[in-house]
Amino acid sequence: MTSEIVLIGRSNVGKSTLFRQLTGKKVKVGRRPGVTVGPARVQVGNVVYVDMPGYGYMKGVEKKVQEGTKDFIVRYFEDKAKEILLAIQVIDAASFLEIADRWESRGEVPLEVELFDFLMELDLAVVVAANKMDKVEDPDATLDEIGERLGMLPPWSQWPDQIAPISAKGGKIEPLKEIIRSRLQSRGA
Numbered sequence: 001m002t003s004e005i006v007l008i009g010r011s012n013v014g015k016s017t018l019f020r021q022l023t024g025k026k027v028k029v030g031r032r033p034g035v036t037v038g039p040a041r042v043q044v045g046n047v048v049y050v051d052m053p054g055y056g057y058m059k060g061v062e063k064k065v066q067e068g069t070k071d072f073i074v075r076y077f078e079d080k081a082k083e084i085l086l087a088i089q090v091i092d093a094a095s096f097l098e099i100a101d102r103w104e105s106r107g108e109v110p111l112e113v114e115l116f117d118f119l120m121e122l123d124l125a126v127v128v129a130a131n132k133m134d135k136v137e138d139p140d141a142t143l144d145e146i147g148e149r150l151g152m153l154p155p156w157s158q159w160p161d162q163i164a165p166i167s168a169k170g171g172k173i174e175p176l177k178e179i180i181r182s183r184l185q186s187r188g189a
């Protein structure tokens with residue numbers, strides 16, 4: 001059985017940039033709006049990396065299509081939970097807190113918190129790839145607060161298997177690669 005490592009997150013957080021770093025394959029960007037695009041899949045060794053379309057709001061995409069994409073993603077994880085070796089929830093660490101605050105001030109659970117909880121409830125191995133760290137002024141304080149919003153008590157360094165600060169664009173993804181390596185080893189993949 002081939003295991004999957006699945007990248008998931010809002011649009012524009014850097015999923016495809018990271019996917020390219022992890023697989024060496026470039027994923028087409030600027031997909032035609034109005035069309036629900038299936039995930040991109042690339043096999044590396046005996047693991048398949050999967051790059052999901054954006055979860056939630058996508059610029060220039062009809063609401064109906066966004067909802068359809070969300071449903072597709074939820075169902076994908078529910079159906080494939082057993083085959084998924086690792087779910088990588090990519091976030092934009094530079095904007096995560098501001099966006100979460102906005103949702104909370106409206107009395108709503110932030111989309112990315114909801115997504116994380118959903119993945120955890122499926123009993124998946126989940127790592128939060130805190131991307132765009134190059135844009136974050138105070139890394140430790142920011143990561144502490146992001147972790148806390150997701151139910152991980154600070155300091156964030158207590159959660160080395162769950163939070164990986166990275167900068168996909170700059171190719172600085174070693175903390176995430178380390179987590180992937182240990183997942184692969186634990187499965188003997």
Ligand SMILES: Nc1nc2c(ncn2[C@@H]2O[C@H](COP(=O)(O)OP(=O)(O)O)[C@@H](O)[C@H]2O)c(=O)[nH]1
Binds near residue numbers: 009
């Ligand atoms: N500053 C910064 N920008 C990044 C980083 N990773 C990705 N980006 C940029 O974020 C934008 C969205 O990236 P993309 O990979 O297409 O995001 P996706 O929609 O989640 O697949 C692009 O302009 C990337 O160049 C990063 O680590 N730092």
Ligand SMILES: [Mg+2]
Binds near residue numbers: 015016017
């Ligand atoms: Mg993408």
